[in-house]
Amino acid sequence: MARYPRPTREDLAAAGDRTLPDVIAPGLDVLFVGINPGLWSAATGRHFARPGNRFWPALHLGGFTPRLLHPSEQDLLPGYGLGITNVVARASARADELTAAELVAGVRILAGKVERYRPRWVAVVGVTAYRIGFLRPKATFGRQPEPLGGSRVWVLPNPSGLNAHFTPETLGAAFAELHAAVRAEPGAPPAAP
Incomplete structure (x- = not known):
């Protein structure tokens, strides 16, 4: 497995406002949607790359991959029916640096990607970003009643190491709930409204 060197402070400082290419393909089972890339991810060019x-x-614990993948292996995801994008494309040190307007605008861009690529499920990792960007202030974790671009929507906890409310085990269990829902509802996404 190809690893990448640990970014230096200079690398991280230079990564601000960079973007990462999506890991996406038509007809995925699940398109995971991060809030935005962190500096570590932007510096390495890999989604969810920061140690921790x-x-x-x-x-992996949720049953989506047969083994634990390293961020450098992100390009294997479409082979498992999975992809990754972000609500907001630009990198920042912390997600709370984003404005509500950026999140709302990012959801409009995301809707276009979903309509183009037609994943069966869209899984947003971060309930606060979901509430703000999707204009659903009372949303909770799990399946959402409103589709996005014809795809079913699920909200997962933020996997950041800064989210102390969830352990690796409880995060794995949350991902496993989505995995069970994906397996229970096979086939193409419902028709767009």
């Missing part, structure tokens, strides 16, 4: 981020372990 629990996305990759949760993905």
Whole structure:
């Protein structure tokens, strides 16, 4: 597995406002949607790359991958029917640096991607960003009643190491709930309204 060198302070400082290419393909089972890339991810060119981020372990514990993948292996995801994008494309040190307007605008861009690529499910990792960007202030975790671009929507906890409310095990269990829902509802996404 190809690893990448640990970013230096200079690398991280230069990564602000960079963007990451999506890992996406038509007809995925699940398109995971991060809030925005962190500086570590932007510096390495890999989603959820910061040591301590629990996305990759949760993905494996949730049953989506047969083994724990390293962020450098993100390009294997479409082979498992999975992809990654972000609500907001630009990198920042912390997600709370984003404005509500950026999140709302990001959801409009996300809706276009979803309509184009037609994943069966869209899984947003971060309930606060979901509430703000999707204009659903009372949303909770799990399946959402409103589709996005014809795809079912699920909200997962933020896997950042800064989210102390969830352990690796409870994150894995949350991802497993989505995995069970994906397996229970096979086939193409519902028709767009």
